Amino acid sequence: MALLVVHDIFGQHGFLTMRRTEKEIAKVKQDLQRLSEENRELAEQVKALKSDPSLIEKIARDELGLARPGEVIIRIPQPATPRRPAPPPNAPAKP
Numbered sequence: 001m002a003l004l005v006v007h008d009i010f011g012q013h014g015f016l017t018m019r020r021t022e023k024e025i026a027k028v029k030q031d032l033q034r035l036s037e038e039n040r041e042l043a044e045q046v047k048a049l050k051s052d053p054s055l056i057e058k059i060a061r062d063e064l065g066l067a068r069p070g071e072v073i074i075r076i077p078q079p080a081t082p083r084r085p086a087p088p089p090n091a092p093a094k095p
Helices: 002-010 015-051 053-062
Strands: none
Touching: 015 053
16 A cells, blocks of 8 residues: 555656646746747747838948948947056065
């Protein structure tokens, strides 16, 4: 009798295996829902890129640096991230 209980809990088709499988199924369903939402958003972006000339122009300007004939593009460089200044040569080293 005890062997049957142990098998029902720890066996190949036991309670613990079933719980682990249920958790895995829940995770897969969650991933599927997230990926479906991501797929829907990407499909909307594709549709917009195929049909919205202003979006196409914005991407051409911002990402490709293109301009209309006669336009001049002026780029202002972004400031570099500040680095810590080097200590003076005769300063003691910090531990």
